[in-house]
Amino acid sequence: MTFIQLHYLITIAKTQSLNKAAERLYVSQPSLTSAMKELEKELGVTLFYRSGRGVTLTNDGAEFLLYAKQMYGQYEDILEKYGKGGSYKKKFGVSTQHYSFAVKAFVDMVREFDMSQYEFAIRETKTAEVIRDVRTMKSEIGLLYLNDFNRKSMEKLLKSAGLEFHPLIRCQAYVYMWKKHPLAKEASISFRQLEGYPCLSFEQGDDSAFYLAEEILSTNEYPQVIKANDRATMLNLMVGLNGYTLCSGMICEELNGSEYIAVPFQDDAQNPNDAMEIGYVLRRGAMLSKVGELYMEKLKKYLRI
Numbered sequence: 001m002t003f004i005q006l007h008y009l010i011t012i013a014k015t016q017s018l019n020k021a022a023e024r025l026y027v028s029q030p031s032l033t034s035a036m037k038e039l040e041k042e043l044g045v046t047l048f049y050r051s052g053r054g055v056t057l058t059n060d061g062a063e064f065l066l067y068a069k070q071m072y073g074q075y076e077d078i079l080e081k082y083g084k085g086g087s088y089k090k091k092f093g094v095s096t097q098h099y100s101f102a103v104k105a106f107v108d109m110v111r112e113f114d115m116s117q118y119e120f121a122i123r124e125t126k127t128a129e130v131i132r133d134v135r136t137m138k139s140e141i142g143l144l145y146l147n148d149f150n151r152k153s154m155e156k157l158l159k160s161a162g163l164e165f166h167p168l169i170r171c172q173a174y175v176y177m178w179k180k181h182p183l184a185k186e187a188s189i190s191f192r193q194l195e196g197y198p199c200l201s202f203e204q205g206d207d208s209a210f211y212l213a214e215e216i217l218s219t220n221e222y223p224q225v226i227k228a229n230d231r232a233t234m235l236n237l238m239v240g241l242n243g244y245t246l247c248s249g250m251i252c253e254e255l256n257g258s259e260y261i262a263v264p265f266q267d268d269a270q271n272p273n274d275a276m277e278i279g280y281v282l283r284r285g286a287m288l289s290k291v292g293e294l295y296m297e298k299l300k301k302y303l304r305i
Contacts, residue, residue, distance in 0.1 A: 093139035174249030
């Protein structure tokens with residue numbers, strides 16, 4: 001069975017004449033008749049009654065016509081969207097933990113394309129959703145970090161999802177806060193100094209494990225903790241409540257503004273400053289698309305690697 005045969009069938013049923021259908025389809029009547037006989041043989045049913053006055057559908061033919069119209073209609077929809085001159089837009093997506101540098105690289109990449117020809121997406125989201133998005137091909141690339149605390153669990157999770165981690169850069173943790181925070185002028189800040197201020201953390205879901213946290217030292221008992229879902233809310237809490245968060249220290253002022261600073265985190269025996277290894281995840285064995293390659297180029301340029 002072919003879409004051409006379905007098209008022939010629909011046209012014959014509409015015109016109720018092999019001659020008229022052949023004229024409309026620009027094929028010879030013998031070719032049209034032969035195509036319908038082949039279809040009837042494949043289906044094992046008679047589709048038309050033929051007479052001197054034309055052709056009419058049999059009961060089997062009328063029933064099959066409903067399916068034929070449905071199938072051929074979907075075929076036409078596909079051609080309209082994906083065929084030459086269609087409305088199909090190439091897609092590219094990135095899912096990431098809350099990194100402003102990831103958004104900056106995305107902005108720089110998108111500027112080099114005709115946006116009317118593409119459907120771009122960047123998703124700042126929970127760690128588990130970064131993994132899920134890449135596994136299900138919702139996004140081509142995922143950005144997250146590993147360190148000594150979460151590495152074993154994260155690598156196991158990535159392996160079970162059929163993903164591979166590709167390291168980009170290692171960095172120590174910084175305390176990210178408002179420029180007018182009481183500790184903003186310190187050369188470095190210890191965990192003890194932070195005890196009087198709320199720790200801001202990105203929400204990972206009710207059932208999430210500690211190793212999915214975006215911040216290091218996620219297992220610590222913080223006197224004050226506030227969860228947030230997005231970066232804008234996090235920044236507002238820094239200003240309104242003198243809150244802070246622990247981050248990579250790679251901050252994009254162009255997107256976050258110049259009212260925030262990153263101060264080195266001073267570790268101690270109980271609170272080690274484990275190096276964060278930030279990288280990207282892809283489906284195992286997958287090759288980057290041309291858009292993905294350009295995104296990684298912009299990302300590495302910003303990270304200076």
